Amino acid sequence: MLAFLQYLLALMATAEVPGVPWTGVHWIPGLLVLAAGAGAAAVAGVVVRAKLHGADDRLSGAILGASADAGRIASLLAFALWAQPCGGRGLDRALGIDDWPFVSVAVRLIPFLGLRTLWRIALHGPAARVGAAPESLLAWISFAGRTSLLALLPALVLTGVQESLARADASTAWGRLWLEVDGAPAAAILFSLATMAALLLVLPFALRFLWKTTPLPPGPLRDRFEAYAKRIGLRANDILVWHTGGGHANAAVVGALPGFRYVFVTDALIDLLDPDEAEAVFAHEAGHAVRHHVPLLLGLTSIVALLGLVPGGFGEALGALFAGMHPLVFLVLFVALWLGGAVGWVSRRFEQEADVFAVETGPAAAAGGEELGRRAATHPLARALLRIAEDAGADAGRHTWRHFSIASRAEFIESYVRDPAVRDDHRARLRRIRWTLVAAVALGFGAAL
Numbered sequence: 001m002l003a004f005l006q007y008l009l010a011l012m013a014t015a016e017v018p019g020v021p022w023t024g025v026h027w028i029p030g031l032l033v034l035a036a037g038a039g040a041a042a043v044a045g046v047v048v049r050a051k052l053h054g055a056d057d058r059l060s061g062a063i064l065g066a067s068a069d070a071g072r073i074a075s076l077l078a079f080a081l082w083a084q085p086c087g088g089r090g091l092d093r094a095l096g097i098d099d100w101p102f103v104s105v106a107v108r109l110i111p112f113l114g115l116r117t118l119w120r121i122a123l124h125g126p127a128a129r130v131g132a133a134p135e136s137l138l139a140w141i142s143f144a145g146r147t148s149l150l151a152l153l154p155a156l157v158l159t160g161v162q163e164s165l166a167r168a169d170a171s172t173a174w175g176r177l178w179l180e181v182d183g184a185p186a187a188a189i190l191f192s193l194a195t196m197a198a199l200l201l202v203l204p205f206a207l208r209f210l211w212k213t214t215p216l217p218p219g220p221l222r223d224r225f226e227a228y229a230k231r232i233g234l235r236a237n238d239i240l241v242w243h244t245g246g247g248h249a250n251a252a253v254v255g256a257l258p259g260f261r262y263v264f265v266t267d268a269l270i271d272l273l274d275p276d277e278a279e280a281v282f283a284h285e286a287g288h289a290v291r292h293h294v295p296l297l298l299g300l301t302s303i304v305a306l307l308g309l310v311p312g313g314f315g316e317a318l319g320a321l322f323a324g325m326h327p328l329v330f331l332v333l334f335v336a337l338w339l340g341g342a343v344g345w346v347s348r349r350f351e352q353e354a355d356v357f358a359v360e361t362g363p364a365a366a367a368g369g370e371e372l373g374r375r376a377a378t379h380p381l382a383r384a385l386l387r388i389a390e391d392a393g394a395d396a397g398r399h400t401w402r403h404f405s406i407a408s409r410a411e412f413i414e415s416y417v418r419d420p421a422v423r424d425d426h427r428a429r430l431r432r433i434r435w436t437l438v439a440a441v442a443l444g445f446g447a448a449l
Contacts, residue, residue: 007155013080014089014108022090030086037078037115045122052126060130071119079112102160134245149210154199204255204262213240234286236261249388253285276363277384287357293350299441347402382410
């Protein structure tokens with residue numbers, strides 16, 4: 001989600017700003033800005049390499065994590081300066097390809113993608129030295145690029161569809177239909193949501209080929225996964241091994257509907273974890289699908305847009321409050337705060353719900369009651385989380401936008417298993433969050449329509 005947010009903000013930086021006409025690309029200052037962004041990446045690589053000298057695994061993970069976050073922010077700042085004051089938002093027009101569907105959107109993002117690649121190159125050496133990246137730079141860039149496609153493709157396609165339809169005219173039936181839709185803001189938002197839903201359906205098939213994958217071979221692990229999926233009623237087209245060169249221990253259940261779903265398990269996760277731990281991670285990812293977290297988060301992200309359509313309501317009130325702020329600055333700040341605040345807060349609770357789902361349905365659940373309580377300190381999911389963090393050199397105490405820290409998640413798992421009061425409190429809290437989300441989305445649609 002964090003990767004998707006960075007691409008969304010980058011695309012927003014290339015948007016037209018009301019009252020600010022495009023006067024062409026100012027190449028010299030623009031290239032100087034991009035060069036400054038590249039220089040920041042080079043300096044960061046040198047500083048991080050020095051900081052990692054003699055650091056323990058936990059400190060190394062914290063330094064690398066902070067450096068990666070700094071790279072995103074620095075790249076976005078440099079790209080925003082290139083796109084707006086320096087006119088880089090019209091790069092496709094300067095090249096004469098602004099009428100090319102989808103290609104024009106991708107071209108506008110090239111400088112940002114270049115900056116992000118330079119940061120990855122700068123941090124590769126230090127990361128590889130502590131085992132957080134493969135030794136081969138080419139393998140690292142290839143892996144990072146294929147991983148980024150998961151976040152980049154939806155943003156590109158959604159923006160490309162909207163821009164293509166925005167150029168429609170009344171000379172064709174489709175053009176007249178779009179002009180009708182575009183004239184009704186609520187219908188336009190519904191169309192965008194429908195486009196995103198269609199992307200979510202197609203994405204698993206694209207990832208199977210964009211990522212380097214092969215079916216998980218027959219054997220005890222596949223038998224365990226298939227037996228677990230059957231037990232909880234999770235249907236998927238296949239279970240695939242995602243080959244990362246041993247550099248990324250993770251799993252994912254991708255796809256909102258059974259016929260459009262694949263399970264991805266990385267080679268590093270299979271090599272690192274024992275069968276109980278691997279099944280527990282699989283159960284966590286299955287929890288996201290069974291509890292419908294993606295549709296709920298999609299609905300949450302639409303609330304503000306829908307409420308902004310209500311005459312005299314939320315949108316106009318915000319516009320009046322920040323009337324003196326540059327429109328682009330306001331839009332970027334608001335989206336960052338909304339997605340980073342509200343959506344991040346809910347995401348962390350959903351991650352915790354997925355942990356609970358794994359505890360209640362995963363490999364240790366069969367022990368039940370008192371025996372499960374005695375095994376809490378070594379629960380397979382808690383073991384798996386701590387082992388993945390240790391293998392990656394990550395700081396187990398570090399919170400992220402979408403996740404509580406590994407240490408706090410492992411502690412919560414143990415307390416959840418042992419203490420009935422913790423279980424009751426968690427279930428009541430999640431019920432409140434779910435019903436609040438459903439009610440808010442329903443009210444947003446009702447008010448906008």
